[in-house]
Amino acid sequence: MIPLKYLHLVMGKIIECRCANCQYSESAILLGFGKISGFFFPCFDPQTKTVKHIEVDSCFEIKNNSRVELKQDKIERLIGEGYVPYFLRKMYKKKFFGTKAISPSPLYLQNKFNACPKCENFTLTFWDNGGLFD
Numbered sequence: 001m002i003p004l005k006y007l008h009l010v011m012g013k014i015i016e017c018r019c020a021n022c023q024y025s026e027s028a029i030l031l032g033f034g035k036i037s038g039f040f041f042p043c044f045d046p047q048t049k050t051v052k053h054i055e056v057d058s059c060f061e062i063k064n065n066s067r068v069e070l071k072q073d074k075i076e077r078l079i080g081e082g083y084v085p086y087f088l089r090k091m092y093k094k095k096f097f098g099t100k101a102i103s104p105s106p107l108y109l110q111n112k113f114n115a116c117p118k119c120e121n122f123t124l125t126f127w128d129n130g131g132l133f134d
Contacts, residue, residue: 014131015042015102017051022119026051027129031103035134041107042126043083044091049117051124054083060107070106086126091115093122102126 012032018025030040030053038057045052058074075085084091086109093113103109114124 012133013128014133015126016129017124017126019116019119019124021121021123024116024118029053030133041085043085044117045083047082051117056085068106086114
């Protein structure tokens, strides 16, 4: 669990991704809190073999106004609906030298060595394009 103050570091970013192997790319992926809606996070959609952003509010709970805790039953329901969030361990390789966190644990997203939805190699890179959303 992480202090709530660190979630503010990921509020309203627009990120992009590209695979170094097959050149799959996606832009305008939302990460963080929207003003009107909830918390968005990139997920793998196995039906379309793409990366999409979806609301994951139901997958975590803020405890004591300071800690974030994942709700396993809600994550399993999300997977059952066909979305696999990139904060799940099977969606990225272990940290390697030069890998940076875009979003801290438990809603962890690293910049390199993520699963590509097209070629299924761990060659997908996420980065912050500098855009913000509200």
